[in-house]
Amino acid sequence: MSKIVLVGSPNSGKSLLFNRLTGLQQKVANFPGITVDVASGKLAHAPDLELVDYPGTYSLQPISGEEQVAVAQFTASLDDPNVSQVLCVIDVTRLEKSLYFTLQVIRECARHGKPVIVIGNMIDVLHRHAIEFDTAGLAVALGAPLLPISARSGEGLDTLLETVRENAGRQDNSIDGNQWSDTPDVLLRGTAHQLARQFGPRGDILVRTQSRLDSFFLHTGTGGLIFFSIMFLLFQSIFTWSAPVMDAIEAGLGALSNWVVPALPHQIMRDFTADAIFSGIGAFLVFVPQIFVLTVIIGILEDSGYMARAALICHRPLRIFGLTGKSFIPMLSGVACAIPGIYAARSIDSPRKRLLTYLAIPLMPCSARLPVYTLLIAAFIPNTTALGGLIGLQGLAMFLTYFFGLFCGLLVTGLVSRMSEDRFTDVPFVLEMPPYRMPSWKPLLRNAWNRSKHFVTKAGAIILAVTVVIWILGYFPNYGASLGDSWLGTFGHIVEPLFAPLGLDWRYGVAIMTSFLAREVFVGTLGTMFGIEGAEENMVPLVDSIQVSGLSIASGVALLVFFAIALMCVSTMAILSRESRSNVLALKLFAAYGIAAYILAVLTYQLVSLLAS
Amino acid sequence: MTQSLWALRAGESARITGYDNALAESYRIRLMELGFHVNEEVTCVQSPSLGAPKVFRVSNTVFSLDDEVASHILVEPSA
Incomplete structure (x- = not known):
């Protein structure tokens, strides 16, 4: 199948054009090593042609490693015999920031023998303001065909499709833009600046x-x-x-x-399925x-x-x-x-x-921590008020715990950013302020659908696998009769000394281990350990049992600190691995936050014990 | 009189005269790609309070720059 590469600078309306040309049929993939999406789809009116939407960039001279990958992928696509042509989108209302990139693209295409069409988007905006635009003049100056269109109104899209089809079927190798093939970047920059002044709208x-x-x-x-x-x-x-x-x-x-x-025949099968x-x-x-x-x-x-x-x-x-x-x-x-x-x-x-x-994100006080905090605060913080009923101690404790998470997140980024100066993966804060526009709904909903699908297909399997493993450990060898006698319970007894410095027994250890599935599982598991059904819905009996078990307030506060920091969430780890393109990062964070949570929890336990005695 | 782009107040315009040496080469090139060329006229459109990045217009494009970048761009205020 013949492929068409779509490039353009950010905010040039490239994505909207892509959606216009491909309709509903598109798929999203990633370049190896980076997070940027690359969408591809068949042309709605020419299904034998595939349009590939490359990430928007201001130039082919990359600053960050990520830009390097995107540029390298674009250059590689020019050697691909299946790529029949390149479409370069520019914003005709703001030529200055588009033309240097466009000249670079024309030069690279000329070097690789690929035809290029420059697409002058947002021509409707110029028409609305009755501003003249010398399309033919700019096309001659660029040495490449220039088609004025509006991705928003649809103006000029028919001509574009026709030209694309002609190009795809073209047999001769006469390529435009040859006058740039030996021009260095610095001269292209000057030319772009001069052309923008000459052809761009004034005022x-x-x-x-x-x-x-x-x-x-x-x-x-x-x-x-x-x-x-x-x-x-x-x-x-x-x-x-x-x-x-x-x-x-x-x-x-x-x-x-x-x-x-x-309907399932065997008890183990029923338990496993449920x-x-x-x-x-x-x-x-x-x-x-x-x-x-x-x-x-x-x-x-x-x-x-x-x-x-x-x-x-x-x-x-x-x-x-x-x-x-x-x-x-x-x-x-x-x-x-x-x-x-x-x-x-x-x-x-x-x-x-x-x-x-x-x-910072895993340290933000997420909603899964809320049931854990609620349980612990109800069990350990007295339900009294201060300042004539204005301040409740439990509410204050909840606020402090939330604030503690936010504080830790900012502390970590503040420290890490100061410890590692690295300008090579950084880009300066130069942010284009695009014009205010009405969003188009269809692409938004499709994007959300793609994102949800990505999550289900990429992270779902990992989450399911971990759930199954923890279920097996908690179910065997006694077929779910008692969590305490299961492999998980046995393991809890073995690692009990680890939780002793927090004043916690093995039951809490098991509950912490299962909370790796999701933090709120801590509440349900602890309920099971205390023989209370449905602790997730009604915490009161579990709160009573914890209080009766004689666990100290020091242990309670230590647990709060532990859950505020530890990365107890398989779903976060799964999606972090996927998005950062690195399993190591997720594992490193799990270990670092786990160790930090443990050490701070032990210190908290010792400190509160000292103060309480 | 030369000053930094960051010193411009909302509504003021200036002509870029150069960049100081503290600005990394790659950043300087990126700025030129975006239109911040020497001799180009820049207008400070917005100067939000509390040290937030300022908003500048160069040709027909609007960019927001923080002081880490804008303080290294040298300008001569227009009369």
Whole structure:
């Protein structure tokens, strides 16, 4: 099949054009080693032609390692005999930032004998402002055909398709743009600058609306208010709006399980299907609504142009901790759940800042920690109030525990960013402020669907496998009769000395180990260990049992500290491995946060014991 | 009178005269790719409070630069 490579600088409307040309049939893949998506799809009106959408870049002269990979992949595609032509999208309203890249692309295509079509997008904006554009003149100057189009209105797309088809069927090897094949980058840069001046729209008429809106959205008062409102909505969307769908998924799986399981012939098979398979599938499906909703909302923020403004607003405070303004939304998402947070970190263009954000996200006080905190605080912190009923001790403890997680996250990134100066994987904070636009819904929903599918196919298997292994360890050799006598229980007895410095017995050890599936499993397991059914729904009997068992407040606070830091979440590890393209990072973080959590918990136990005595 | 781009206030324009040596070569090239050429006119469109990155217009494109970059770009304010 004949392939067409689609390139362009960021914010040139390349993705919208790609969606226009390919319709619904597209698939998303990654380049080896980097997170950037590469979408490909058949042309809607010429299914024998495949369009490949390369990551947007400002030049073929990379700064970061990630840009290097993208550029190398583009260059490699020019040697691919299946690639029949290259389409280079430019934004005709902002020629300056597009033309240098375009000249580089024309030069590389000439060197490799591939025809190139320059696509002048957003011609409708110039028409609307009655600005003349010398298409033919610029085409002659570039030495390549230039087609004016509007990906938004559809103008010029028919001509584009026709030209693409002609090119694909072309037999001769006459290639345009040969005049650049020996021109070095520095001269291309000068030429681009000169052409932009000659052919680009003059004056500031095109950015006036944008500047007016910016003075509202970036204003200290109104801008701050809008920022907090949008972030509040975003947080609500993951925390609250996704909840009914998550409950429905759990209920649906529960009903399916109740229907399937009794029909199975053997007790072991029934237990395995109910507790390993259905729990395992539920464990990852439950994240899908959050991922879907957050991807849609982030897509709206990106497409509307607000994302760049939000990054600007929170850049300064986050820079203190080695992060960028773009780290804010991933970290805020992480307060609801680390999984969508890690996905959201894709929008951070600096690989170094993205890595630092990955370090912080698992420390954000996610919602899975909430049941654990609730249980421990109810069991150990007295339900009394201070300052005439204004401040409840339990509420204060919850606040401090949440704050502790946030603090640890920023502390880690602050320390790591100062310990390792590395400019080679960093890119400067130079952020294009795109014009405000209305988002297009269809691509947003499709992107969210692709992201959800990615999660289910890539992380689902790992989560299911770990669930099955832990189930086997907890079920055998006594066929689920008692968790305490299982392999897991035996192992808990063996490692009991490890939990002794926290004042905890083996039952807590087993509960901590099972909480690797998801932190909230701690509550259910502990309930099982104390012989209480349904502790997840009603914690009161379990709270009573813990209090009766004589566990000290020092142990309780130590457990809070442990859960605030430890990376007890197989789903986070699975998706972190996938997104960072490194199993080592997830394992290193698991070990580092595990050890740090343990040491700090032991210190906390000793300190609180000392104070309480 | 030469000053840094970062010193511009909202509404002020200036002509780029050069870059200081503290700016990494790769960053300098990236800035030129985006349109921050010597002799180009730059306008500070927004200067948000609390030290947030400032917003600059160069040709018809708007970029946000923080002081780590903008303080290394040398400009001469337009009258």
